[in-house]
Amino acid sequence: MAAAVPSGYAPPLPTTIFNSTPGTRFAPFTLRLRLRPRRAAAVPAAAATLREVCAGRVPDHVLQRAEEVGYVVPTEVQEQSLPLLLSGQDCILHAQTGSGKTLAYLLSVFSAIDFGRSSVQALVVVPTRELGIQVTKVARILAAKACTVMALLDGGMLKRQKSWVKAEPPAIIVATVPSLCQMVERRAFTLQSVRVLVIDEVDFIFGSSKQVSSLRKILTSYSAASSRQTIFASASIPQHNRFLHDCVQHKWTKSDVVHVHVNPVQPMPAHLCHKYVICTKKERLHVLLSLLERDAPKSAIIFVAEQSERSKKAGNPPSTAVVVEFLRSSYKGSLDVLLLEEDMNFNARAASFSEVKGKGFMLVSTDIASRGFDLPQTSHIYNFDLPKTATDYLHRAGRTGREPFSRLECGVTTLITEDEHFVLQRFQNELKFYCEELPLESMFTFNS
Numbered sequence: 001m002a003a004a005v006p007s008g009y010a011p012p013l014p015t016t017i018f019n020s021t022p023g024t025r026f027a028p029f030t031l032r033l034r035l036r037p038r039r040a041a042a043v044p045a046a047a048a049t050l051r052e053v054c055a056g057r058v059p060d061h062v063l064q065r066a067e068e069v070g071y072v073v074p075t076e077v078q079e080q081s082l083p084l085l086l087s088g089q090d091c092i093l094h095a096q097t098g099s100g101k102t103l104a105y106l107l108s109v110f111s112a113i114d115f116g117r118s119s120v121q122a123l124v125v126v127p128t129r130e131l132g133i134q135v136t137k138v139a140r141i142l143a144a145k146a147c148t149v150m151a152l153l154d155g156g157m158l159k160r161q162k163s164w165v166k167a168e169p170p171a172i173i174v175a176t177v178p179s180l181c182q183m184v185e186r187r188a189f190t191l192q193s194v195r196v197l198v199i200d201e202v203d204f205i206f207g208s209s210k211q212v213s214s215l216r217k218i219l220t221s222y223s224a225a226s227s228r229q230t231i232f233a234s235a236s237i238p239q240h241n242r243f244l245h246d247c248v249q250h251k252w253t254k255s256d257v258v259h260v261h262v263n264p265v266q267p268m269p270a271h272l273c274h275k276y277v278i279c280t281k282k283e284r285l286h287v288l289l290s291l292l293e294r295d296a297p298k299s300a301i302i303f304v305a306e307q308s309e310r311s312k313k314a315g316n317p318p319s320t321a322v323v324v325e326f327l328r329s330s331y332k333g334s335l336d337v338l339l340l341e342e343d344m345n346f347n348a349r350a351a352s353f354s355e356v357k358g359k360g361f362m363l364v365s366t367d368i369a370s371r372g373f374d375l376p377q378t379s380h381i382y383n384f385d386l387p388k389t390a391t392d393y394l395h396r397a398g399r400t401g402r403e404p405f406s407r408l409e410c411g412v413t414t415l416i417t418e419d420e421h422f423v424l425q426r427f428q429n430e431l432k433f434y435c436e437e438l439p440l441e442s443m444f445t446f447n448s
């Protein structure tokens with residue numbers, strides 16, 4: 001990720017707001033952090049409403065739209081971060097999947113822009129086209145035509161996008177890194193007047209070797225940290241203390257950047273129910289089918305590993321295609337079996353993505369669907385292949401149980417070989433969740 005902090009470097013210490021869990025002892029490095037008692041429930045009895053938290057900062061018409069779509073009471077991360085965000089403070093929003101970070105940063109965007117000006121005033125950078133579509137949708141709902149929100153996402157036509165920018169200059173742009181850089185380098189617009197810069201899923205973008213140098217340009221060359229508010233968001237920011245220092249050292253943010261860390265000791269949402277089945281690779285498809293029959297999910301995402309270069313060269317079909325084909329011929333339930341993966345062309349990706357909206361689906365996907373996807377009807381996640389890291393497990397699992405105030409149990413089931421068991425145990429230790437074994441014998445009673 002970012003460069004090491006040289007010894008002797010002593011930036012003003014950024015603040016961490018740290019919401020602790022009662023009874024937990026903290027490691028020494030956290031001692032300098034300001035601890036705040038955790039509230040007993042996500043919504044305290046006398047919680048302020050979103051309107052009260054945002055009063056005088058966010059335009060009334062935006063708050064009205066927020067209420068109309070059901071955003072009335074702030075979630076925990078919104079409650080903690082909005083007073084800081086709305087005062088213009090640079091922030092790192094670090095909170096569980098599905099905790100409502102998007103609305104928190106969008107309200108900050110709406111509090112900062114001048115609706116009468118026709119220049120790019122806010123920029124939200126996202127890692128995938130699909131997440132961009134979602135964020136654009138929420139921003140457009142809140143804007144209600146009071147300003148233009150433009151999506152510059154991979155797969156768009158550069159020429160067409162350039163003429164749109166001219167015809168209707170956007171106040172807010174939601175963009176993927178390559179599309180944004182292409183437009184800026186071709187001088188379709190400048191980012192000098194950006195007042196708020198948001199980088200969503202920041203650890204993912206920094207972790208991508210293809211995107212990191214462009215991201216650094218967005219942070220330092222296209223506009224200056226001193227003249228804008230910078231907001232980073234993610235459910236996982238590995239080595240966050242180091243990241244905080246890098247933010248200051250590399251001038252990605254101002255020196256008083258604040259780290260808002262909600263539920264630091266429990267990164268995994270508590271209402272997810274984790275299970276695993278040990279089986280051989282050959283048994284996996286049939287075990288998956290049995291699980292689908294017994295769980296009868298409302299909607300599900302089945303995560304499958306990306307095909308390796310070696311397997312591509314050997315001419316093997318990707319595992320995603322194998323799983324889709326198997327389910328289309330064997331699954332007798334009512335859900336549509338859909339496919340989403342990086343290698344699909346953008347039209348096919350768009351078709352799959354629009355089909356998962358609104359009705360029951362069974363989406364077979366690579367990790368492309370693991371970041372930011374907000375499909376609240378997803379009741380079950382299946383890891384057909386074990387994720388590579390605990391962070392990947394966290395983000396995949398976080399695609400379910402996304403209704404902030406619902407405590408309904410949602411399921412995450414992982415299929416592993418005997419040899420992979422210790423890896424799953426490592427994830428459990430790191431993310432502090434319990435995973436129950438489903439005996440293989442119990443799987444096949446449905447198929448006999």
Ligand SMILES: Nc1ncnc2c1ncn2[C@@H]1O[C@H](COP(=O)(O)OP(=O)(O)OP(=O)(O)O)[C@@H](O)[C@H]1O
Nearest residue numbers: 071073074075097098099100101102103235372374
């Ligand atoms: N105050 C609120 N009241 C009710 N629902 C909310 C509120 N804030 C957000 N939501 C809903 O909660 C869901 C999750 O929000 P969001 O997508 O912002 O989560 P996130 O923190 O960005 O998650 P991830 O880290 O997985 O991207 C969305 O469906 C959103 O509409």
